[in-house]
Amino acid sequence: MGKSTKKRIFSGIQPSGNLHIGNYLGAIKQWADIYADYDSVFCVVDYHAITVPQDPKNLQKKVIEIAKIYLASGIDPEKAIVFQQSHVRAHVELCWLLNAVSARISDLQKMTQFKDKSSDGNINISAGLFDYPVLMAADILLYNTDVVPVGDDQLQHVELARDLAKRFNHDYTNVFKLPEAKILKQGARIMGLDNPEKKMSKSVKSELNRIELLDDPKVAMKKIMKATTDLGSEIKFDIAAKPGISNLLVIYSLLAGMEIKDLEKKYTGKLYGEFKKDLAEIVAEFLTDFQKKYNQISDKAVLDILADGACRAVPIAEATLARVKKAIGIS
Numbered sequence: 001m002g003k004s005t006k007k008r009i010f011s012g013i014q015p016s017g018n019l020h021i022g023n024y025l026g027a028i029k030q031w032a033d034i035y036a037d038y039d040s041v042f043c044v045v046d047y048h049a050i051t052v053p054q055d056p057k058n059l060q061k062k063v064i065e066i067a068k069i070y071l072a073s074g075i076d077p078e079k080a081i082v083f084q085q086s087h088v089r090a091h092v093e094l095c096w097l098l099n100a101v102s103a104r105i106s107d108l109q110k111m112t113q114f115k116d117k118s119s120d121g122n123i124n125i126s127a128g129l130f131d132y133p134v135l136m137a138a139d140i141l142l143y144n145t146d147v148v149p150v151g152d153d154q155l156q157h158v159e160l161a162r163d164l165a166k167r168f169n170h171d172y173t174n175v176f177k178l179p180e181a182k183i184l185k186q187g188a189r190i191m192g193l194d195n196p197e198k199k200m201s202k203s204v205k206s207e208l209n210r211i212e213l214l215d216d217p218k219v220a221m222k223k224i225m226k227a228t229t230d231l232g233s234e235i236k237f238d239i240a241a242k243p244g245i246s247n248l249l250v251i252y253s254l255l256a257g258m259e260i261k262d263l264e265k266k267y268t269g270k271l272y273g274e275f276k277k278d279l280a281e282i283v284a285e286f287l288t289d290f291q292k293k294y295n296q297i298s299d300k301a302v303l304d305i306l307a308d309g310a311c312r313a314v315p316i317a318e319a320t321l322a323r324v325k326k327a328i329g330i331s
């Protein structure tokens with residue numbers, strides 16, 4: 001068989017917390033929509049997750065859960081490589097090499113995600129959390145990635161991966177392909193239901209912040225009904241004046257496959273309560289269907305898929321790593 005001429009996409013999600021519809025609409029649905037047109041590699045990034053404390057008894061269960069969510073979202077492991085980051089040692093090895101020769105402390109000090117996550121003054125923050133973007137650069141660069149489909153909070157990290165690749169290529173020899181982020185026009189930043197000024201996030205304490213993909217559909221309906229809305233009563237997309245309703249309109253639009261302008265028309269003269277009730281039903285329908293697919297996949301099947309994925313990922317990653325080491329002068 002000849003070499004694939006398709007471009008490569010690579011992306012991953014941490015097995016930390018419970019995945020929510022922000023992760024789904026901003027990242028995983030995007031993958032599922034485009035992955036068959038690419039040479040696709042999807043990773044469960046457990047080495048990223050341990051940069052904040054995780055329960056050792058639960059971590060591998062979470063890895064399986066995330067991989068199952070990829071599969072339930074429509075990723076076919078015959079057509080894409082699906083694997084667990086810690087099964088491919090080249091990720092940490094390349095991370096170290098990039099740390100040593102290409103990454104600068106000043107690069108990492110600019111990362112807004114680190115600033116946000118360390119802003120409460122906790123002195124026990126791990127060095128790994130600071131170095132997280134270099135490991136992410138290693139993840140991406142190992143696979144000669146062209147495109148990285150992510151939500152917009154990860155844009156800065158993908159740009160750093162590109163900058164590190166450029167610096168390495170300039171200082172040594174042309175080893176790395178320069179990756180580009182792929183961010184959706186709509187859905188790249190789903191906001192918190194309880195606070196539409198901030199993105200929906202796994203690590204926010206209140207469960208009212210997010211609809212989790214494995215939420216009981218009845219609980220999810222209640223969360224939609226409780227979602228923060230704005231002053232006034234008009235159902236109109238206007239992020240500055242109506243962040244709450246605008247966020248709900250985006251979720252509705254993406255789950256129902258309807259344009260926002262058509263939704264605005266449909267709800268002209270109607271109240272927030274009626275709009276939310278309909279959205280709650282759409283969310284419940286989506287979750288019921290998603291969870292049916294999720295529950296049909298066994299843990300054993302996932303473990304086999306991850307093992308097979310690692311076997312397919314290792315040769316690609318090792319070949320890049322060998323080129324990097326040679327360029328640096330390590331043999």
Ligand code: AQP
Pocket residue numbers: 012013014015016017022023024025026027149150151152153154187188189190191199200201202203204
């Ligand atoms: N609110 C969001 N809207 C759209 N996309 C989002 N993503 C995350 N939140 C939203 C995208 O989902 C993927 C998950 O990446 P991650 O597991 O590395 O974690 P993250 O980006 O830090 O996401 P979370 O959910 O906010 O987790 P915590 O709270 O653990 O930090 C990425 O593609 C991300 O852009």
